Amino acid sequence: MASKGNWERHTYCLYGNDLTDSCAEDLASALSTNRSLIDLNLDYNKLGDSGVKLLSVALRNPECKIQKLHLHGNNLTDSCAEDLASSLSTNRSLIDLNLDENKLGDSGVKLLSVALRNPDCKIQKLDLNFNGLTDSCAEDLASALSTNRSLIDLNLGGNKLGDSGVKLLFVALRNPECKIQKLDLYGNDLTDSCAEDLASALSTNRSLIDLNLDYNKLGDSGVKLLSVALRNPECKIQKLHLHGNNLTDSCAEDLASSLSTNRSLIDLNLDENKLGDSGVKLLSVALRNPDCKIQKLDLNFNGLTDSCAEDLASALSTNRSLIDLNLGGNKLGDSGVKLLFVALRNPECKIQKLDLANTALTDSCAEDLASALCTNQTLRILNLGLNSFTDQSVPALRRLILTCRSLEEIWLQKNWISCGESQLEPLQGSRPGLKVLL
Template structure:
């Protein structure tokens, strides 16, 4: 029987059941035997009674409710089910309809769909970091929604770079990606290449100094051929060599949107000149080319490169500095291209070893060019007179159509005539950068005295503690004005406690102001030079002397002596003060009485030697008695009598 026939039969049976009238209510179960009476015999168990009862039951017309009401052992399984009153129990051949699948197959065969992230990719980056067991970088999360992502000098590891590149595949915001100075292995370079193939927003990619090498160039070549949006590619300082550049040739030629290409410092030689020629001629969008720090100094290499440049009218900026170009035949092809080009706007020929004929050829080519705006020919071996001759380009290019505005000739020595050239060029709206010293000017030495004094001031003010700092100007102002010897100068410095100064520094200062005749130090000249540099220097005000604290008299306490009571101490102090006042008054009165006594006359006999002098005699009388007779005053010169009561 087929499935369809089976379903039809089942459907017909269901319809017949619906049409049939409902069955009569079955009669209740009636037992044909009297119920079992309970016996007190313990040997008869309840289970035997239940089994006997089950044998006597009549199941005809029994409903599900009645079966559930039974608590016999045979019907306990029905306690967990809800039985319908249909004819399922009576029709043993009843077939259930095929149930619908509730989703079991889908649950077993479930495949988790790919997560849907936003176009920024912050959530995706965090999930990838969790998967790779790395810490997410804040810089990445903050710059995923901006045009610039700068990861310069980050030192990215393989897992970190993998998470970033996977995130950037679906990012629509980052346009500039800088991976400079990140060491890239071959697997890491492959991750970047896959990102370039799938990303449709990235325009600028900097892989400067990533040590990619020839192996990485092979992987990058395939991705560049498929990219449609990359406009700026920086591959400088990667050590590509001639082999690596040849591996990149096809990708660089086929890149349809490339405008700026930097191949500087990649150890390229004359063998790579034909590759450069093909890139220039086959790429139809290239407008800026940087070939600095390479080895294109031969005539053959310059012929291939500049001949190819002459066939294109797209290149606007060319940098061929630091290539060691020197001979006239090599410069010949540069001059031909510069003279005929009508689209070249910036030219950098600095740090080459141009000889004098080569410099003349370049000067003529620049004058005949009609499109150059900025020219850099600085740091070339050139005499001061020849440098001024080259700088006259700015004045001699008097054509109104000549667009040159800036000439860079730094690190070249000029004569003073360059000042007139600069003034004339400024009037024409043009400028020149010389950045060197003029050849016929007097060069002055640095002020050695100022340098030494500044060093001394720095060393003396270096200590953190304020008390340890010294002022050298205060020391100089205490020096004598006359010349002093070196020993005296050093002794004075030690006296001022200037121990922070080095011996060689002091020796240089002494030699700077030593007088040749007597080998002494001119202290006055030293002070004058210092005051010219720091005229505000002056001596500090003298510090006030601190009064010495009077020591308290320590009275020795005698053994057994009792301390006086406070009242007794006060009375003693008062008595002492009164005694002092009375003594002073008595002394004054006695002095007045002594002054009233008349001095002795000349007739009075002199005192005998050894005889004691009376206490009433004054100091003047004592002098008269001790003096010789000739020196004694006469009667006319005697002191007048003092008036007053005796």
């Protein structure tokens, strides 16, 4: 282990260093005596249960000042959970614990939940993604959420809680004592069967502002129920992720109505769905509504074509809040993006980040792009990667980079540009902080 002098820093990263339980006793000694170390990253090592049991002894030492401990991917099972739980119940400084990609299972999390119910537990952020959890531990977790006063960020992605498990969690969210602000339920086999319970929780909870439901199976029927909650003025959600939920244009009108009325939602991720042109046309109506507060909208891989581009362009020209729009992986083509570029010339357009990667662009639209951006004063990041620009577009791209003074990053990877290193990369020196990524 490092000497005492080498440990006199606030943060120490030992990520992926093939550490095993043989060094745990020395590490525990350092944690028990060091007064400055507050952030320790031990992700992707092989400490195992025996190693973490030794660390837990140190965590229970009142002299241990660690605030953030990462044990992601360390082959941990329920065998060490009781020791960890004891640490959570007694340690006064630890507020952030990452246990992602271990094998704690339901039995392990039940033990941790006992600690979370302890009023002396100070943990604020707990990561339990990919730990083999099912609905069997949900009641214990729900009880912890209802009583814990410090936990505000809980990540349960990549488990198999299912509808029955999350319904129990949503009961806890309706409890006024629940303080959770961020909840990650990514990839938990959720369907529309739990949507009504979730909608009820969103309508009553005053603390939850960030909800990740990516890669579930809520479908149009589930999102229609969520949209009712989003229209409720009591709903405080600011960030909602619905990436990969089998959504189509059937739910778009309900979502659009939510965008037009909700005053808190500023970040909506709809990537990898099947909204299509008809769905995005409906969303565009909402974006033109002056009451729409959305700032970031992800529509990557939604089967869009140039048919919806005019509607999107109109929205970009009038919306005062949208600053980050992601349209990658659609087939807008030159004709579609030319319409978007007209909106970029409008001084009312507030877009700062625009992702057009993999949207079937060619040299045919390069001049229009350069012309649109020569007067734009807001765009900071532009992604044009994975398209079909060639050396023929280089003069227009040079002009774009030099004249768009707000531009900080332009992404051009995986196009057909052979002279980029000589003609475009040197432009990075034209102003401080400019990045040209080829």
